[in-house]
Each structure stands twice: as structure tokens, then as C-alpha cells.
Amino acid sequence: MRSGPLAVAVCLWLVAGSAYAQDVTYTEDVAPILMQHCVTCHRPGEVAPMSLLTYEDTRPWARSIAQEVGQKRMPPWHAAAGVREYTNDRSLDAAQIDVILRWVAAGAPRGDEALLPPVPTFNDGWQLGEPDLVLAWDAPYQIEAEGDDEYRCFVLDPKFEKDQWVDVVEVLPGNRTTDHHIVIYVDQAGTIATQRDEAEPGEGYTCFGGPGFLAYMVPGWGPGYVPTETPEGSGYLLRAGSKLVVQVHYHKTGSPQEDLTRVGLRFARRPTQRVLYNGYVLGLSLQIPPGDANYVVTGRAPIQEDITVYSIVAHMHYLGKAMDIWAELPDGTRVDLVTVPRFDFYWQTEYALAEPQRLPKGSVIHMQATFDNSPESPYQHSDPPRLVTFGEQTTDEMAVGVFFHTRDAENISDGSTSP
Numbered sequence: 001m002r003s004g005p006l007a008v009a010v011c012l013w014l015v016a017g018s019a020y021a022q023d024v025t026y027t028e029d030v031a032p033i034l035m036q037h038c039v040t041c042h043r044p045g046e047v048a049p050m051s052l053l054t055y056e057d058t059r060p061w062a063r064s065i066a067q068e069v070g071q072k073r074m075p076p077w078h079a080a081a082g083v084r085e086y087t088n089d090r091s092l093d094a095a096q097i098d099v100i101l102r103w104v105a106a107g108a109p110r111g112d113e114a115l116l117p118p119v120p121t122f123n124d125g126w127q128l129g130e131p132d133l134v135l136a137w138d139a140p141y142q143i144e145a146e147g148d149d150e151y152r153c154f155v156l157d158p159k160f161e162k163d164q165w166v167d168v169v170e171v172l173p174g175n176r177t178t179d180h181h182i183v184i185y186v187d188q189a190g191t192i193a194t195q196r197d198e199a200e201p202g203e204g205y206t207c208f209g210g211p212g213f214l215a216y217m218v219p220g221w222g223p224g225y226v227p228t229e230t231p232e233g234s235g236y237l238l239r240a241g242s243k244l245v246v247q248v249h250y251h252k253t254g255s256p257q258e259d260l261t262r263v264g265l266r267f268a269r270r271p272t273q274r275v276l277y278n279g280y281v282l283g284l285s286l287q288i289p290p291g292d293a294n295y296v297v298t299g300r301a302p303i304q305e306d307i308t309v310y311s312i313v314a315h316m317h318y319l320g321k322a323m324d325i326w327a328e329l330p331d332g333t334r335v336d337l338v339t340v341p342r343f344d345f346y347w348q349t350e351y352a353l354a355e356p357q358r359l360p361k362g363s364v365i366h367m368q369a370t371f372d373n374s375p376e377s378p379y380q381h382s383d384p385p386r387l388v389t390f391g392e393q394t395t396d397e398m399a400v401g402v403f404f405h406t407r408d409a410e411n412i413s414d415g416s417t418s419p
């Protein structure tokens with residue numbers, strides 16, 4: 001008798017528990033999450049290995065989905081939760097993760113067909129309208145079926161005869177299965193990029209960590225990337241004679257591929273007074289001993305005038321493990337910009353601040369980078385590990401925080417000042 005009420009309670013709990021789990025169905029609960037957060041990449045012709053557009057596509061992957069989503073490896077998003085908000089945050093919240101896990105635990109039931117949300121339509125063309133200028137290299141670049149990833153820089157000449165304000169840079173990747181990510185650098189003088197291009201046969205030149213010169217960066221592309229206009233009153237200022245260097249990271253797919261990527265520029269349509277600059281906070285002194293699984297390097301960038309920061313990139317190479325970027329205000333207050341606790345080289349993200357961050361003169365931006373140079377490091381390239389220093393090659397490392405910002409007092413109305 002004494003155990004009676006408890007047994008009843010447990011029994012009720014079990015019944016309630018299973019009814020609860022059965023309530024979660026694909027059509028009503030899971031499909032809306034997948035349509036919003038997964039199918040930009042998980043559909044035919046895109047970078048992800050399988051489509052998640054339909055129940056039939058998704059069902060065989062249920063266990064794997066529970067694993068990837070439960071461990072927050074999918075959707076790919078590497079900024080720590082709860083530190084700061086970003087407009088391009090792809091992560092699922094705890095309730096969405098819970099729905100997916102309960103659905104898989106309940107045997108991935110289909111549910112009522114009538115509740116199925118519409119499959120979103122995709123516009124694979126220009127997202128922000130026809131650009132004013134479209135640039136591409138001459139002939140499709142050929143990518144072999146097998147082998148190491150390739151990093152190729154292509155030089156494009158916009159033939160600007162005067163300085164040009166641009167408020168949208170949009171990339172149309174030529175091949176979404178092999179193009180992994182695209183970074184665009186501007187060679188404002190237009191000479192070094194051309195020399196490197198001419199020094200190597202074929203279209204473009206090989207470039208892993210960067211284009212080979214200190215360059216001005218404008219937006220590129222990555223899976224799921226959504227192009228945006230520059231913030232009100234700001235733009236990219238491209239000098240007369242400048243060249244664009246488009247760096248493409250190619251992933252080998254098992255079959256030969258070709259790629260002809262296009263870059264669209266929209267000339268600023270709104271009044272533009274401020275340049276959207278790149279700022280850098282560097283850990284140049286890095287010397288990562290072989291075997292060290294937790295090597296830390298720091299950098300600082302003093303801020304010389306009032307600025308507003310709009311977005312941040314945390315950049316390292318294969319051995320990068322974590323990065324934290326924050327600002328210290330003149331009164332000593334700490335302001336978080338981005339914390340990347342599990343850095344992944346394959347996902348180079350520009351974190352767009354939901355609330356732009358003003359930093360007064362006298363602030364300092366700090367960067368702390370952690371590297372794993374042990375034999376167990378997930379993308380370790382040297383066997384045995386070797387001493388690694390700062391550089392652009394695959395086997396070098398970088399600890400670079402990039403902060404896109406404007407200078408608050410700048411007012412260029414005639415476009416005569418250049419970055």
C-alpha cells in the first residue's frame with residue numbers, strides 16, 4: 001500500500017511522458033524548424049551532404065539530426081549564446097532543440113499531412129536586385145574530383161577611373177557544392193594582385209591565408225550567407241584603379257567541378273559620408289610549441305577616435321580552437337563583441353552585431369586566441385606536430401580579429417578621401 005501512490009504517480013508520468021513525446025510530429029513541429037533553419041544549406045545543389053526538404057529526405061537522418069542538433073554542431077554557428085545578439089544568428093533556441101530531440105526519441109512520426117508548412121522558395125539570383133556592375137573571371141575554373149582543399153585568388157578589375165562608393169557587394173557563387181567560402185579583398189593600388197596573378201599560369205593564383213598583401217576587405221560569401229546594404233550613411237570606398245581579389249576555398253566533391261563566380265557591386269544610392277573600414281587586432285607574436293593543446297596568444301588595438309563597430313570576424317587557421325574579442329572602455333568597463341568557444345576553420349563567419357557598438361576614443365579592443373597543436377587537434381596537418389608561427393600558409397597560423405567600423409566624426413561627401 002505504501003508504494004501505491006508512488007507507483008500511480010510513476011505510471012501517470014510514463015503515460016503523460018509518452019503522450020507528450022507522441023504529440024511532436026514532423027509536419028506540425030519539426031518541419032517549420034527545418035524549413036527556417038536547415039534547408040538553406042540542406043537542399044539539392046547546396047553545400048550540405050543531404051537534403052532535408054521532405055519527410056522522406058529527413059526520416060533516415062533522424063538519429064544523426066538528434067546528435068548534431070543536440071551537440072549544437074548544427075546549424076553551424078560558433079558564437080557563444082547569451083553573450084551578444086547578431087542579426088545573422090542561425091542557432092536554434094533551447095525549445096527548438098528540445099522539439100527535435102523529443103521527435104527523434106518518439107520514433108520520428110510524420111503527423112497530419114494537412115499541417116505541413118510550405119517548402120520555401122529559393123531565389124538563387126541576386127538577392128538585393130540587379131547590381132550596377134557585375135565582374136567575373138574569364139573562363140570557368142576547373143576543380144579536380146579528389147585531393148586537398150584548394151584556395152585560389154582571382155583578380156577582377158572594375159576599371160574605376162574615379163573613387164567609387166559601393167553600398168552592396170553581392171556574390172553569386174558559381175558552384176554551391178564545391179565553393180566553400182569566398183573572401184573578397186581590395187587591392188587599392190591594384191598592382192600587387194596583378195603581379196601575383198601574372199606570376200602563376202592559369203586563371204588566378206594560389207593563396208591560402210590571404211591575398212599576399214595588406215588589403216581592404218569587403219563582404220564575401222559562405223553557405224547560407226545573406227547579403228546586406230552597408231549601414232545608413234556608410235559605404236565601401238573603392239579607389240580609382242583598385243582591383244578586387246576574390247579568394248575561393250574549394251572543397252573537393254568526388255567528381256570534377258567547375259566554377260565561375262560573379263561579384264556584383266551596387267554603387268551607393270544613398271548619401272554616403274563615412275567609410276566602412278576594416279580594423280585589425282592581431283596576435284603576431286604567436287609561437288605555438290608542438291604538442292601544446294592550449295596555447296594562448298593575445299592582441300590589443302587601441303582606438304584613437306570615436307568609432308562604431310558593426311561586425312566582427314574571428315580568423316584563425318586549422319589549429320584555431322577558441323577566440324574571444326572584447327572592448328575595454330576608457331573607464332575599464334568590458335564590452336563583449338564575440339566569443340567563439342569552439343572555433344571551426346571551415347566556418348568563417350562575419351558576426352553582425354544586432355546593436356552596433358560605439359567605442360569612444362581611448363577604448364582598447366582585445367583579442368585572445370587559443371590553439372591546439374597536439375596530435376589530437378581535429379585538423380592537425382603535421383605528423384608529428386611542429387612549431388607553428390604567424391603566416392599565410394596552410395601550416396602557419398593566424399590570430400586575427402577584424403572589426404568593421406566607421407569613424408563617427410568622418411564626413412566625406414565628395415568621395416575624395418580613400419581608406
Ligand code: HEC
Binds near residue numbers: 069346
Ligand atoms: C549554413 C549551412 C547549414 C545549415 C543552416 C545547416 N547545415 Fe547541416 N550541414 C551543413 C554542412 C556543410 C554539413 C557537412 C558537414 C560539415 O561541413 O560540417 C552538414 C551536416 C549535417 C549533418 C551530418 C550529416 C552526416 O553526414 O552525418 C546533419 C545531421 C545536419 N547537418 C543537420 C542539420 C540540421 C537539422 C540543420 C537545421 C537545424 C542544419 N543541419 C543546418 C550545412 C548546414
